[in-house]
Amino acid sequence: MDQRTTLTQHIKAPADSVWAVVSDIPGSAATLSGVESIQLLTEGPYAVGTRWKETRAMLGRSETVEMWVSQCEAPSNGRGGSTTVKARQGGADYTSRFTLAGRDGGTDLTLTFGASLTAPTRFSRIMLTVFGPLGLRVTRKALAKDLAEIAAKAESL
Template sequence: MDHSISLTQHVNASPERVWSVITDIPGSAATLSGVDSVQLLTDGPYGEGTRWKETRKMLGKAETVEMWVAEAHQHRSTTVKALQGGADYTTRFGLVPREGGTDLTLSFGAEVIKPTFASRLMMLLFGRMGMAATRKALTKDLAEIAAKAESLP
């Protein structure tokens, strides 16, 4: 049972500037209005294995999720994973230089692990609503990432 979203935002900033925004985990609560707080769990620069807890409000409810970097290809792409409530979440950012800026593509996927009859029924009843809320939140995240990258010197 897989649910996915892919969105692209053109950013009037170089891939290096966009990369600096999406990999600034400690600063993400200041950049993204949907993120209430971030707690780093590892030291060092952003890269594979970087872990943090992120608290976000979705559908009026605050949720804290532990996230980690599964892949990082500087200035090109990064993949972030999370496991929460029986689901495996994957978020991938892809950066492609275009027209003096960057096309930033965010791909998000949610897969229920070992779906039960009850989880299948819940996804059937509420899956579309949840994915619509997720699409709205991710669209806002992309716009805020773009605004931050475009404001950097």
């Protein structure tokens, strides 16, 4: 059982500036109002294998999730880039894929977010059927806010 949503934000900044914001894990708590704190678990530049713990406020609660970069292609030579971040928590796998594409002198940043249950029980399937649409609406709202905040930061660089 998968839940998936895709949103796109046009940003009036070049792909390199957008990438600088998307890949700035230590600075994401200052950029994204929903992120309370970041704890880096690996050293070095943003790349496949970069790991961190992110504490995020959602529905009035704070949740800490370990996240890692599973795919990374920085923009180069005027071409867009992409990165995939994964997380696993509470019997679910989460995937966030950011894709950058140049358009109209700026960059379209597309975020595809997906969640899938790793070992669904009958109860979890019922709960997903009943509450999944609400959870997806809440998630879309939070992701749209993240994209707008990434845009604001990238446009200020």
